[in-house]
Amino acid sequence: MKLITKNTDYAVRALIYISRSGKRIVPASELIDALVVPRPFLRKILQILNKKGVLKSYKGKSGGFELARAAEEISLVDLIEIFQGQFTLAECLFRRKICPNTGTCALRNSLSVVEEKVVEQLKPITVKSLASFNGR
């Protein structure tokens, strides 16, 4: 059970790198060198982040990417949802095999709570907070 897949992982690392290098526009090539991740894969990821409004891209000679929002406004949950889809923990598992068909489902309610808890815990983990770990 992986919570975080490679694209989310790379996205986080790229965002941290950009965040640390000030507001300056960073080209993909620099990120690829710095993070040592596969070039076309990261490029795809950056394009997605651009479309989703997490990064802003600049084409042409001295182009690249910058954060479209403040680092503290980019949470891990946002990225997980972009690359791994909504948390659908509470989605009906049992296709009405368990729940009474009349009312709400106790199981579903339980799972909704789990979902909320996860989001609640992940929300404060932002690019900002991760960037300030000042690791190597």
Place this chain on the structure above:
Amino acid sequence: MKLITKNTDYAVRALIYISRSGKRIVPASELIDALVVPRPFLRKILQILNKKGVLKSYKGKSGGFELARAAEEISLVDLIEIFQGQFTLAECLFRRKICPNTGTCALRNSLSVVEEKVVEQLKPITVKSLASFNGR
């Protein structure tokens, strides 16, 4: 992001069925008819549950499966862990790219908390509690 996969799903449903039918031994064929799930797939699942000590199997003519533990002692987390492996949410994502290599990792700590919360929420969801939903 699926929390629960098919084998966990089918396992839960099989266990609920057995639980509801008293302490009686239930053969796989009955479960297959009742739950309308693919025969060889469910058989494999039942074998795993037997090996993991969730079910106890009886070979031969009027054999089948019974719960090896009380229904309230079989939690959804147990089944998820059997079929989908340990919750490794807190596994190192970034291969020391973020954390200081000296001490403990703030990110990892955050993710550990998430993990605990999930387990804490899922633990009280047991075969017993699910079986008593008395759905159809």
Place this chain on the structure above:
DNA sequence: TAAAATGATACCATATTAGTATCATTTTGT
């Protein structure tokens, strides 16, 4: 105006999940 960047898109590889098929072994009802 060419170099350096991103955009779009189609493709391939690998891993995981889901499901099948076959045959051996055990038990028990008659």
Place this chain on the structure above:
DNA sequence: ACAAAATGATACTAATATGGTATCATTTTA
């Protein structure tokens, strides 16, 4: 005794999701 009815073991296939490549078009600016 023995055949029927069950599980055990195991190897295989199919579908989907994840991870990664490759190519070419477009934009910008030094």
